[in-house]
Amino acid sequence: MSDIIKVPNKRQVVKSDGGGKKDLVQQFYESQIYTSIFRHDYKDNKRNRALQIVNNVFLHLHPTRVSRHAIDVGYTWGMGGITLLLFIVTAVTGILLMFYYRPTSEYAYNDMKQLMHDVPFGAFIRNMHRWAAHSMVICVMLHMYRVFLTGSYKPPREFNWVIGVNLLVLTLALSFTGYLLPWDQLAIWAITVGSNMARAVPFLGHAGPFAPEFHQLVGFGGAPDADVRFILLGGTEVGAPTLLRFYVLHTVFLPIVTAVLLAVHFWRIRKDGGISGPPMIEFNKAVTDASKLKVSVVDHLPKYEYVQGFKQVEGEQNFKEAIRKDLEILKQKSSSKLANLINTIDQAAEQNIKGGENTENKDNHQNHNNTTNTDEHQHH
Amino acid sequence: MEEGLKNFWHLVSLPDNVPIIGMLGLVIFYTWQSMRKALRNDRLGTPIEASMTDRVQVWPYLVRIEFLTSVVVILILTVWSVGIDAPLEEPANPGRTPNPSKAPWYFLGLQEMLVYFDPWLAGIVFPFLIQAGLMAIPYVDINPKGNGYYTWKERRFAIGFFLFGFLILWVFLIILGTLLRGPGWNFFFPWEEWDAHKVVAANSRDWPELFGKFPAKNVDGSINTGHVIIGSLSIIGYYFFGNLLLKKVILPRATKDKDIVKKLGPLRYGTVAFFVLTCMTMPIKIILRLTLDVKYVLSTPWINF
Numbered sequence: 001m002s003d004i005i006k007v008p009n010k011r012q013v014v015k016s017d018g019g020g021k022k023d024l025v026q027q028f029y030e031s032q033i034y035t036s037i038f039r040h041d042y043k044d045n046k047r048n049r050a051l052q053i054v055n056n057v058f059l060h061l062h063p064t065r066v067s068r069h070a071i072d073v074g075y076t077w078g079m080g081g082i083t084l085l086l087f088i089v090t091a092v093t094g095i096l097l098m099f100y101y102r103p104t105s106e107y108a109y110n111d112m113k114q115l116m117h118d119v120p121f122g123a124f125i126r127n128m129h130r131w132a133a134h135s136m137v138i139c140v141m142l143h144m145y146r147v148f149l150t151g152s153y154k155p156p157r158e159f160n161w162v163i164g165v166n167l168l169v170l171t172l173a174l175s176f177t178g179y180l181l182p183w184d185q186l187a188i189w190a191i192t193v194g195s196n197m198a199r200a201v202p203f204l205g206h207a208g209p210f211a212p213e214f215h216q217l218v219g220f221g222g223a224p225d226a227d228v229r230f231i232l233l234g235g236t237e238v239g240a241p242t243l244l245r246f247y248v249l250h251t252v253f254l255p256i257v258t259a260v261l262l263a264v265h266f267w268r269i270r271k272d273g274g275i276s277g278p279p280m281i282e283f284n285k286a287v288t289d290a291s292k293l294k295v296s297v298v299d300h301l302p303k304y305e306y307v308q309g310f311k312q313v314e315g316e317q318n319f320k321e322a323i324r325k326d327l328e329i330l331k332q333k334s335s336s337k338l339a340n341l342i343n344t345i346d347q348a349a350e351q352n353i354k355g356g357e358n359t360e361n362k363d364n365h366q367n368h369n370n371t372t373n374t375d376e377h378q379h380h
Numbered sequence: 381m382e383e384g385l386k387n388f389w390h391l392v393s394l395p396d397n398v399p400i401i402g403m404l405g406l407v408i409f410y411t412w413q414s415m416r417k418a419l420r421n422d423r424l425g426t427p428i429e430a431s432m433t434d435r436v437q438v439w440p441y442l443v444r445i446e447f448l449t450s451v452v453v454i455l456i457l458t459v460w461s462v463g464i465d466a467p468l469e470e471p472a473n474p475g476r477t478p479n480p481s482k483a484p485w486y487f488l489g490l491q492e493m494l495v496y497f498d499p500w501l502a503g504i505v506f507p508f509l510i511q512a513g514l515m516a517i518p519y520v521d522i523n524p525k526g527n528g529y530y531t532w533k534e535r536r537f538a539i540g541f542f543l544f545g546f547l548i549l550w551v552f553l554i555i556l557g558t559l560l561r562g563p564g565w566n567f568f569f570p571w572e573e574w575d576a577h578k579v580v581a582a583n584s585r586d587w588p589e590l591f592g593k594f595p596a597k598n599v600d601g602s603i604n605t606g607h608v609i610i611g612s613l614s615i616i617g618y619y620f621f622g623n624l625l626l627k628k629v630i631l632p633r634a635t636k637d638k639d640i641v642k643k644l645g646p647l648r649y650g651t652v653a654f655f656v657l658t659c660m661t662m663p664i665k666i667i668l669r670l671t672l673d674v675k676y677v678l679s680t681p682w683i684n685f
Contacts, residue, residue: 046437049437049439049440050437050439052439053438053439053443059438059439059443062438062442062443063438064437064438064439065435065436065437065438066435066436066438066442067432067433067434067435067436068432068433068434068435068436069429069432070442071436071441071442071445072429072432073445074413074417075429075530077410078445078449081446081449082449082453085449085450085453085454086453089454089457105472109471109472112468113468116465116468123465123466124461124462126466127460127461127462127464127465127466128457128458128460128461129466130466131399131457131460131461131464131466132457134396134399134485135399135457137486138399138402138403138406141403141550142403142406142407142410145407145410145546146410146414148517148539148542148546149414149418149530149539149542150526150527150528150529150530151525151526151527151528151529151531151535151538152527152528153517153518153521154518154521154523154524154526154527155518155524155527157518158518158519159518161515161517161518162515162518165511165514165515168514169511172486172487175484175486176484176487179484182468183471183472184467184468184469184470184471184472185469185470185471185472185473185476185478186396186467186469187472188472188473188474189477189478189481189482190481190482190483190484192481193481193482193483193491194483194484194487196499196503197490197499197502197503197504197507198503198504199499200498200499200500200503200504201500201504202500202504202505202683205500205504207499208499208500208504209500209682209683210682210683213682237474238474239474276527276528277429277430277528277529278426278427278429278430278527278528278529279430279527279528
C-alpha cells in the first residue's frame with residue numbers, strides 16, 4: 001500500500017516542475033498530452049504495469065496478473081484470441097467490401113468482377129476477407145478442441161462452453177450466409193445444397209416426414225412448398241430475394257449477435273476465474289484472494305480469545321475489571337526478554353498485513369525489495 | 381491413374397481447399413501434441429501445468445504474446461491474400477447444376493451423412509443433436525478431475541469419445557467429402573479418374589429384407605407388417621442392448637468406477653446414453669451399407685431410419 005500512496009499525482013508534478021531543463025523524452029512523458037492519454041507515468045514498475053492494463057478499455061479485458069501457465073502457448077494454443085483477431089479482420093475487410101458491393105442479382109456478380117479487377121486493392125481485400133473467414137471457422141474448431149481436451153468446460157465454466165457452442169453455430173452461419181454473396185456458380189449451388197436440408201424439416205418442410213399431414217391440418221398458408229425453406233430463401237429456390245436476405249443477415253444481424261455473445265463470452269472468462277488451470281493453481285488463487293481479507297492471527301485472534309476467556313470465567317459484569325488487573329500483573333512481571341518476544345510478534349504481524357497486498361515472487365524488480373521477504377512469509 | 385492423380389492434386393491445390401489441408405495439418409499436430417502432454421502428465425502424477433503456480437503480470441508478458449501473434453497472423457493472411465486469389469466462377473445460373481454440387485466445406489460431414497440417412501435425419505435432426513449434445517457436455521460430465529490440464533488417464537471415456545467424434549465423424553468426413561467425392565457424390569480414390577457416368581450397382585436393400593421376404597411395401601402397396609416389426613425391433617433392440625453395454629461394460633471400465641451410472645443419476649445417464657448411442661448409429665450405418673448394402677433399417681411411408 002505504502003508505495004502506491006507515495007507516488008504523487010502526475011498532473012501535480014507537471015505543474016510544480018514546469019518542464020524546463022529536462023530532456024525532450026522526459027518532457028514528452030510529462031506533457032499534458034501524454035498524461036491526459038495514459039493517466040499514469042512511464043516508469044517501469046509494477047504499479048504502472050498494472051495500470052497499463054486497468055486504465056485501458058481494451059486491455060482491461062485481462063486481469064493485471066495471470067498464472068504463468070495461462071501465457072503458455074503450448075497450453076492454450078492461442079486459438080480463442082486468434083479467432084477474435086480474425087473476426088475483427090473480417091469485420092474491417094467486410095466493411096470495405098460493402099463500399100463496392102450491391103446485393104442485387106443484377107449487380108452482385110459484376111461488382112465482384114470489378115472488385116477483383118478494377119478496384120484498387122479490391123482483390124486483396126476480398127481475398128483477405130475470405131481467407132480470414134475460412135481460418136476463423138478452423139480456429140473456432142481448434143479452440144473448442146483445446147477447451148475440451150483440457151476439461152475447461154467443467155465447473156465453474158459450464159455456461160461459457162454453452163455460449164461458445166452458440167458462437168460456433170453463429171460462425172458457421174456467418175460463413176454460410178457470406179458464401180452466397182459472390183453470386184457465382186459456386187455460391188448459389190453450395191447454398192442450394194446446404195439449404196435443401198430445410199425442405200426436410202419434420203412437419204415444417206414440405207419434403208420432411210409428416211409434411212402432407214401437417215399441411216392438411218395447419219397448412220403453410222399457400223403453396224405446399226411454401227415452408228421453412230421458403231422463409232429462409234424468400235422463394236422456392238435460391239434467387240434474388242435470397243441474396244438480399246443473406247446479405248442483411250451476413251452484414252447486420254449475425255455480426256451484431258456474434259459481437260454481443262463475444263462480449264458475454266469474454267466477460268464470463270473473467271468472472272469464472274480466468275483461463276482454466278490445474279487444481280494447484282485454483283488453490284493458490286483462492287489463497288491469494290483470501291489473504292487479502294485476512295487479519296493476522298497473532299494480533300487479533302488471541303486478543304479475542306483472551307477477552308472471551310475472561311468473559312466466561314468472570315461473567316458479563318466483571319470481566320473488564322478482571323482484564324485490567326491481569327494486564328497490570330503482566331506489565332509488572334514482564335522482563336526484558338518477554339518484551340523482546342512481544343516486539344517480534346508485533347513486527348511479524350505488521351509484515352503479514354503488508355504481505356497480503358503483494359504476493360508476486362517472480363518478475364521482481366529492484367525497487368521492490370520488501371516484497372521478497374513478505375512473499376516467503378506468505379508461502380509458509 | 382495418372383489423370384486421376386492429376387485431378388486429385390488439382391483438388392488439393394484449389395484455393396478454397398488450401399485451408400482444409402491446413403486444418404488437417406493443424407488437427408494432426410495438436411492431437412499429437414496434446415496427447416503427448418496428456419501422457420506425460422499421467423506419468424508424472426501431478427500435471428506439469430501445476431508447477432507453474434506463480435503469477436506473472438499481463439503487461440508485458442501476455443500482451444506481448446498477443447501482439448506478436450497478431451502480427452504473425454496478419455502477416456500470414458497478407459501473404460496468403462497476395463498469393464492466392466479467392467475463386468470467382470461463372471455467374472450464377474440456376475439452369476445449370478454443376479456435378480458434383482457440394483455444400484460449403486464445413487458442412488461436408490453433414491452432406492456425407494446424406495448418403496446414409498434421409499435428409500430430415502442427416503440435415504435437420506443430427507445437426508440439431510450435435511449442437512444439443514455439445515451444450516450438454518458440461519452438465520453430464522461429473523468427473524471433477526482433468527479440469528485445467530491435459531490428461532488421458534483421468535478422462536478416458538470423455539476424451540476417447542470426443543476424439544472419435546471430432547477426428548473421424550467431423551474432420552475425416554470433411555476431408556472425404558472434399559477430396560474423395562466426385563460426380564454424383566460417388567466415391568473416387570485419389571488415383572481414380574472422375575467419371576461422371578460411373579455406374580454404381582444400386583442393389584441396396586432394407587435391413588428386414590436380409591431375414592426373408594420383408595420389403596417395405598407389399599406388391600399391392602400395403603405396408604409389410606413383418607418389415608415394420610423387424611425394423612422397429614432392431615432399433616429398439618439396438619438402444620436396449622447398447623444401453624446395457626454402456627451401463628454394464630463400457631462406462632464402468634472406461635472410468636474405472638463401478639458406481640459411475642449410479643453417480644450420474646437417471647437424467648444425466650439417460651442423456652449420455654441417448655447421445656452416445658445415436659452418434660454411433662452413423663458409423664454403424666456406414667458399416668452396414670458398405671458390407672451388407674443396407675439402405676434403411678426401417679422404412680415406412682412417413683419416415684425412414
